[in-house]
Amino acid sequence: MEKIKTLLEQFETEYVEDYKKIWIKTKLSSSNDLLAVAAALKKEGLRSLSTVSPTDFPEREVMELNYFFEDLRTKRNLWLKCDIPRALEQCEIESLTPLFPSASWHEREAYSMFGVRFLNHPDLRPIIVSEDFVGKTPFRKDFDWEKHEKDVTNNIQMIVDAFKNEQANNEINLDSESSETVLNWGPTHPASGPIRLRIHTDGEDVISVDPDIGYVWRALEYLVTKKDFVGAIVAVERLCFMDNINSMVGYSMAVEEIAGTKITPFAKWMRVLLGETARMSSHFMGLGGFFNNLGLHTLFMWNMDIREYFLDFLESYSGARIATAAIEPGGVRYGLDMTMLDELQKALNKFDNGIDDIYTIFVKNPTMKMRSYDVGILSTEEVEIYGLSGIVARGSGVETDIRIDEPYAAYDEVDMKYITQKDGSAYDRFVMLFEELKQSVKIIKQAKKRIEDGVASGEFNPTKDHMVKVPKKLPKGEAISRVEWARGEVLMHLVTEEKAKSPYRLKLRAPSFNHTMMLDHLLKGQTLSDIPLVFCSLYFCQGYLDR
Amino acid sequence: METLIQAFIFPGLLYVLLWTVGLFWFFRKFMAPLHKRVGPYFNGPAGSYQTLFDLSKLLTKESITPHGVNPYLFSMMPLLAVITAMLPAAFIPWTEHLPVVVTSYGLLALIVLIGIEPFLLFLTGFGSNNKYSFLGGIRVLTQAISMETAFFLAALSPALLFGTMNLSIIVEQSSWLSFLILLPGFLLYFIALLGLLEQPPFNIPDAEQEIVYGFYTEYSGTNYFLLKLAEFAEFMAVFAGAVTLFLGGYKGILFDGYTFLFIKMLLIAVVMMTIRAATPRITLKQMLSFSWRYLVPISLLNVAWIMMAKILFFGGV
Numbered sequence: 001m002e003k004i005k006t007l008l009e010q011f012e013t014e015y016v017e018d019y020k021k022i023w024i025k026t027k028l029s030s031s032n033d034l035l036a037v038a039a040a041l042k043k044e045g046l047r048s049l050s051t052v053s054p055t056d057f058p059e060r061e062v063m064e065l066n067y068f069f070e071d072l073r074t075k076r077n078l079w080l081k082c083d084i085p086r087a088l089e090q091c092e093i094e095s096l097t098p099l100f101p102s103a104s105w106h107e108r109e110a111y112s113m114f115g116v117r118f119l120n121h122p123d124l125r126p127i128i129v130s131e132d133f134v135g136k137t138p139f140r141k142d143f144d145w146e147k148h149e150k151d152v153t154n155n156i157q158m159i160v161d162a163f164k165n166e167q168a169n170n171e172i173n174l175d176s177e178s179s180e181t182v183l184n185w186g187p188t189h190p191a192s193g194p195i196r197l198r199i200h201t202d203g204e205d206v207i208s209v210d211p212d213i214g215y216v217w218r219a220l221e222y223l224v225t226k227k228d229f230v231g232a233i234v235a236v237e238r239l240c241f242m243d244n245i246n247s248m249v250g251y252s253m254a255v256e257e258i259a260g261t262k263i264t265p266f267a268k269w270m271r272v273l274l275g276e277t278a279r280m281s282s283h284f285m286g287l288g289g290f291f292n293n294l295g296l297h298t299l300f301m302w303n304m305d306i307r308e309y310f311l312d313f314l315e316s317y318s319g320a321r322i323a324t325a326a327i328e329p330g331g332v333r334y335g336l337d338m339t340m341l342d343e344l345q346k347a348l349n350k351f352d353n354g355i356d357d358i359y360t361i362f363v364k365n366p367t368m369k370m371r372s373y374d375v376g377i378l379s380t381e382e383v384e385i386y387g388l389s390g391i392v393a394r395g396s397g398v399e400t401d402i403r404i405d406e407p408y409a410a411y412d413e414v415d416m417k418y419i420t421q422k423d424g425s426a427y428d429r430f431v432m433l434f435e436e437l438k439q440s441v442k443i444i445k446q447a448k449k450r451i452e453d454g455v456a457s458g459e460f461n462p463t464k465d466h467m468v469k470v471p472k473k474l475p476k477g478e479a480i481s482r483v484e485w486a487r488g489e490v491l492m493h494l495v496t497e498e499k500a501k502s503p504y505r506l507k508l509r510a511p512s513f514n515h516t517m518m519l520d521h522l523l524k525g526q527t528l529s530d531i532p533l534v535f536c537s538l539y540f541c542q543g544y545l546d547r
Numbered sequence: 548m549e550t551l552i553q554a555f556i557f558p559g560l561l562y563v564l565l566w567t568v569g570l571f572w573f574f575r576k577f578m579a580p581l582h583k584r585v586g587p588y589f590n591g592p593a594g595s596y597q598t599l600f601d602l603s604k605l606l607t608k609e610s611i612t613p614h615g616v617n618p619y620l621f622s623m624m625p626l627l628a629v630i631t632a633m634l635p636a637a638f639i640p641w642t643e644h645l646p647v648v649v650t651s652y653g654l655l656a657l658i659v660l661i662g663i664e665p666f667l668l669f670l671t672g673f674g675s676n677n678k679y680s681f682l683g684g685i686r687v688l689t690q691a692i693s694m695e696t697a698f699f700l701a702a703l704s705p706a707l708l709f710g711t712m713n714l715s716i717i718v719e720q721s722s723w724l725s726f727l728i729l730l731p732g733f734l735l736y737f738i739a740l741l742g743l744l745e746q747p748p749f750n751i752p753d754a755e756q757e758i759v760y761g762f763y764t765e766y767s768g769t770n771y772f773l774l775k776l777a778e779f780a781e782f783m784a785v786f787a788g789a790v791t792l793f794l795g796g797y798k799g800i801l802f803d804g805y806t807f808l809f810i811k812m813l814l815i816a817v818v819m820m821t822i823r824a825a826t827p828r829i830t831l832k833q834m835l836s837f838s839w840r841y842l843v844p845i846s847l848l849n850v851a852w853i854m855m856a857k858i859l860f861f862g863g864v
Contacts, residue, residue, distance in 0.1 A: 183678055191756035204682070204831060293756045294827030295747060301582035367748055367827050528682070529830035532756035 001076055007040050022075050022406055023480075028082040031065075035094045037080065038067075042099055046071045046078055048387035049100035052107055053493050053507035054114040056141050061086045063116060065093065066493060066507070068480070072384055072393070072400045079480065088115050088137075095121035102387035105517050113139035113221075128214040128546055130155075131162040139222055174200075180207060183528075187215045191293050191532045193542045197519065204527045209520045217546040224506045229255050229474065232503060234325055239508060240541040241322050242285055243486035245271075245278035248327035250483040251506070253408055254494035255329035258477035259470050266454065266465035267331030268410035273447040274317070274326055275409065275483075276440040277310050277344075282486035283440070284310075286539050287433050291362060293532035294371065299362045306354050309347035316340045330470040335463035338455060341448060351441055363434050372426040376522045376534040379424060387514045390488030391432040391539055396424030402484035413450075414443055426537035433539070474500045487511055487539050508547055512540030553647045558636040567779035571598040573813070574820060581824040602772060610768030613676060620674035625766070625773035628667045632777040635660045635784035640715045642797050642805050653714035657788050658702050661743070664781055665691030668752075671774070672762030683761025686752040686831060687745075693838035694742030694749070697735055700846035704732035704853045705792045708861070718796035726795065728856045731849050733793040737815070738842060740785050742834070744778075746819055748826045749834055786812040 004024055008016050012029040019025040028034060038049075050068035057064060063086045069078040084093050095118035096103045107118045108127040115137035118124055126134045132155035137143060148155070170182040183199040186192030194215035200207040220239065224232040236251040237244035249271050256263060284307040288300030311321040317340050318324040318333065326333050362368070383393045393400050399418040403411040419435045421428035454460035476498040482491050488511025495505040515538040522534050553559055572587065572595050579586025587594025612618050637647040638656045646653060665687050672684020706712050708728060709720050742749040753761035766774055790796055790811040799807035829837070 181678060190759060203685075291827060295750055295754060295756060296825075296827040298582055298824050301584060305583045361825065365827065367829060370833070371827065371829060527830060527832065528757050529751075529754070529828075529832075 004041070004044060004046075004076060004078060007044055008037070010040070011037055019079060020406070023077045023079055025079040026081070028080065031082040031084045031093050034067075034080075034082055034096070035099075038069075038096050038099050041069055041078065045074060046076065047100075047384045048072055049096060049103045049106070050387055050489075050491055051493075051507065051509040052096075052103060052110050053505075053509070054110050054116055055495050055505045055507075056086070056114060056139070058086065058141050063091055063114065065110075065116070067096070068491060068493075068509070070387070072398055075405045084116070091115055092117040092119055094119050095124075097121050100387075101385055102514055102517070105513055109513075113137065115140065128217050130159050130214060130217070132156075132158045138219065145222075179203065185531060191535070195516075195542050195545065197531070197535075199523075199528075199531070201528065204529075206523050206526050206528065206531065209523045209531075211516050211519055213516065213542075214546050216542055220547045221506055221508060224503050226502065228472070228502050229329055229470070232506070233328060234323075236506075236508075237323060237325060238543070239510075239547060240282075240487075240543040242282035242541060243278045244322070244324060245274045245327060246483050246485045247490060247508075248325075249275055249409060250481045250485075250490050250492045251494070252327050252329045253481040253483070254479045254492050254506075255470065255474070257479040257481065258474050258494065258496055259329070261330055261468055261470050263331045263468050264460075264465045265410065266451070266460040266462065267467065269447050269451050269454070269460075270332040270336065270466060271327060271409040272411060272414060273344075273444060273451065274314070274324075274332065276444045276447070277314060278324075279486045280310055280437055280440045280444075281307055281314075283433050283437050286486075286536075287358075287362075287430070287437070289536050290430050290433070290533075291368070293536045294368060299358065302354065302358060306347075306350050309343075309350045313340065313343040313347055316343045328467070331465075331467040333466075335466045336451070338452075338462060341452065344444070344448060348441060348445065351437075355438070359434070363431065368430075369427055372430065372533055372537070373423075374425060375526060375530045376426040376429075376537050377424050378518070378522070382518075382521075383424070386518060388488070388518070389511045389514070390485070391429055391436065392488065392515055394418065394420045395429040395432045397422050400489070402482050402489055406482055408481070408483060410447070410450075414446055416443060426533055429537045429539065472501065476500070485511065487541055487544070488515070508544075510544045510547060512542075512545045515540045516545055553637075558639070558641055558645075558647065559633070563633050563636065563776070563780050563783065566783050567776055568598045568602060570779055570782065570816065571601075573816065577817065577820050578824060581821070602775075605772040605775075606769055608768040610770050611765075613765050616674055616676045616765075620670065621765075622770060624667055624671040624674060625770045625777065628664065628671070628777035629773050629780065631660060631663050631667060632780035632784060635788065636780075638714060639784075639787045639791055640718055640796055641787075641808060643803065646715055649715075651711065651713040654702065654706050654712040654717070654792070657714070657784070658699055661781070661784055661788070662691075662695055662699070664777070665695075665743070668762055671766070675762065675765040677765050679759045680762050680764045682758045683752050683764065686754075686758070687762060689831065690742055690745070690749065690751055690834060693835055694739050694842075697838065697842040697846045698739035698743055700843070700850060701732050701736035701739060702788070702792060704849060705729055707850065707853045708857055714791050714796075718791055718798065721795040721798065724860060726793070728853065728860065729793050731852065733789070735842065735846050735849055736789055736793065737818075740789065741819065741822070742838070744782060744785060744819075747823045748829045750828055751831050751834055754828055782816070783812075786815050789815055 005016055008026055011033045014027040014029055016026045046069040048070045050070050053066040055064045062083045064081055064083050067080040084091060095107055097107060105127060107121055108124060110116045111118060111124055112126040112129045174180050180200055180202050183201050185197040185199050187194050187196045196212040198210040198212060220235050223235045227235060233248050233251060237248050239247045284303040288303040291299040314324050315321045318326040378396045380396050380398055383396045383398045389400060397420050399420060401418055404418060419439055421432055455462050474496045476496060478495050480491060480493045482489060491509035493507035494503055497504045523531060555561060576586045587597035590596040590600060612621055635657050638653045640646040669684040669688045672680040705717050708725060709717050745752050753763060763774060790808055794811050797803050797805060797808045
């Protein structure tokens with residue numbers, strides 16, 4: 001940490017301060033220094049750029065850019081800010097993509113949403129937004145959404161025309177002598193979900209893959225600014241239903257930090273308990289989906305059978321199985337009736353009974369191993385420079401897990417270790433999912449026991465301790481929070497104004513974004529059969545990809 | 548009159564239809580507990596009408612012909628596929644008195660008719676003017692060429708052993724001894740059958756996660772119904788072929804008859820479904836290397852083994 005500080009002293013900064021335990025927060029006086037600072041940071045070992053988050057301040061005529069650098073090895077992180085002019089013509093800055101490949105799509109996103117032009121970016125095309133939004137910078141504060149929505153027929157016509165035009169010219173643009181063609185893998189494809197991969201193929205061989213995302217773009221980052229701090233959780237949880245609890249935990253932590261609220265130990269343990277349940281519900285889908293993509297649906301069905309019991313617990317607690325809205329700033333939404341834990345015990349028993357069969361039949365399946373042990377291989381090096389996280393990073397042997405690196409909720413009291421695999425192939429990521437299921441069950445058992453003991457000894461009051469009041473109006477402030485979401489690291493950057501009733505800006509950093517970036521790299525030179533396998537082994541969620 | 552009954556009732560059209568409906572339902576109902584599901588439940592006893600309703604629904608739906616295809620090729624192929632798939636039934640000795648066509652080249656007719664089918668399916672993919680269908684068609688062809696070599700070599704082994712291509716005689720001469728001698732041939736036939744019928748782990752041509760539905764992609768309504776009918780008629784031909792060639796056909800334990808042939812066919816279906824419920828798909832490259840590196844050489848070895856066994860146990864006659 002000191003090294004980074006001395007490094008920053010060489011440049012003109014407005015301030016350099018410690019933030020949380022493993023962060024340094026700083027602001028550059030001049031945006032011209034950015035490239036030099038980034039190069040120095042990379043040399044120092046901060047090799048992953050987590051995300052680029054612009055914040056729009058129309059009154060000050062300033063676009064504030066936030067860069068989040070991470071070092072996955074030594075867990076040192078840097079939050080770097082710098083201002084650039086807001087006017088569209090001057091709104092430009094040097095691109096960091098040549099230094100940090102992980103920045104590529106994040107800069108494209110900032111370009112599409114805020115109109116920030118990144119100089120020397122190798123591929124600065126709009127991303128996520130549909131054709132009718134191209135060049136319109138929808139996330140700027142002065143964008144007129146109502147006017148845009150009024151012209152809905154024209155907007156749709158634009159999208160349709162652009163698509164038809166692209167399809168008509170697909171093969172014309174290619175070399176007419178070659179047997180190369182463009183294959184649309186999605187958005188309505190049995191295995192793709194709402195994402196489209198433009199696959200250039202020569203027969204069965206893949207030449208290149210260009211993902212086209214944004215089919216489920218709901219502008220959630222804008223939507224939360226129209227809601228109050230509690231109402232925003234329904235937008236935040238709709239990032240991805242599979243593990244909605246942990247995304248709400250991340251958001252609530254950011255709000256609590258700005259409000260200065262400390263939540264009760266009981267609420268912390270409840271967050272662990274619910275969070276791990278949701279993680280399991282996601283991992284069950286991931287495991288089953290992996291085999292689905294190999295054309296075998298049995299594991300998916302078996303997993304759904306077990307998963308239902310965990311959803312029963314979520315239902316008994318929150319009244320909803322999937323979209324639970326169970327976490328709120330200040331704690332958890334409901335008190336705990338101790339009989340609900342019986343539902344959980346049923347689920348745990350079901351899990352213990354079924355998991356050995358799944359291991360013998362599916363994890364050790366020779367055909368699956370034969371197909372997946374040598375495709376989609378990611379090295380430790382690539383994990384760092386592309387900023388990958390979650391099971392993808394741990395599958396390659398990188399020890400990163402926010403629950404341990406930067407413990408939130410009650411994870412500092414939980415007994416857990418990093419789970420990693422060595423080779424980083426699709427098979428290793430599958431095994432990671434399976435091992436993490438077992439780890440989650442261990443954590444759930446610990447949390448359950450802790451809550452039961454706490455209630456028995458009178459330390460926790462399950463009907464009153466779940467919530468601490470958070471003021472409706474928040475002071476001016478800024479916070480980031482990181483959580484280990486089922487599919488990787490989620491970083492939320494929350495900005496509030498004076499006496500704010502709703503968030504001024506909420507940046508949601510999606511792990512799936514970085515993982516999808518890897519598709520082209522991993523699939524080049526493979527065959528069509530490997531696409532679904534690699535695609536699902538990266539374990540991303542289209543909802544979170546588009547937001 | 549007899550010919551009419553044979554053409555339209557048994558073993559002709561009605562029989563094939565009933566077999567399709569019944570086997571479809573059986574597949575669903577058998578897969579369900581392996582998946583920890585219930586399967587068809589509401590319509591009829593144990594959901595047995597469900598398939599009937601599904602098929603009649605397909606018949607009444609609009610049959611869409613996409614733009615830019617040759618409509619004759621597009622609509623003719625499913626029909627040809629059904630007819631080709633149903634024809635082998637005429638050569639199978641269902642009972643002692645019932646191969647419809649009595650010929651001493653029954654085996655040849657059987658394997659030729661089974662061998663034509665993939666080319667028709669390739670043409671459906673070729674004629675669909677769709678990249679996925681075309682890839683599916685190419686895959687059907689690749690797989691058929693690699694799998695049929697082993698399939699034919701395995702199917703020839705009883706002919707070599709008994710010295711005849713007459714299916715009725717093959718059944719008559721079969722015994723427990725010949726069953727044991729032909730066992731390796733049967734296993735090879737079964738593996739090649741999985742490839743030929745596009746069943747897991749060789750369901751590469753209609754791998755839905757890769758190429759949507761392969762050559763089926765553009766088909767709907769009646770045409771799709773016909774293709775499905777062809778698929779199940781093909782199941783019947785290949786299963787019945789296996790039973791006739793290797794498992795003693797209609798021969799039973801206490802009495803002979805069609806019942807035993809049917810039970811043996813169902814047994815093959817059960818094994819096929821169990822493999823389907825437990826094995827993921829392999830890739831095209833893996834299939835090719837499996838077929839040419841292992842399956843075909845072993846089939847040749849099997850032919851050598853049959854010749855040797857013939858000399859050892861049957862005195863070389």
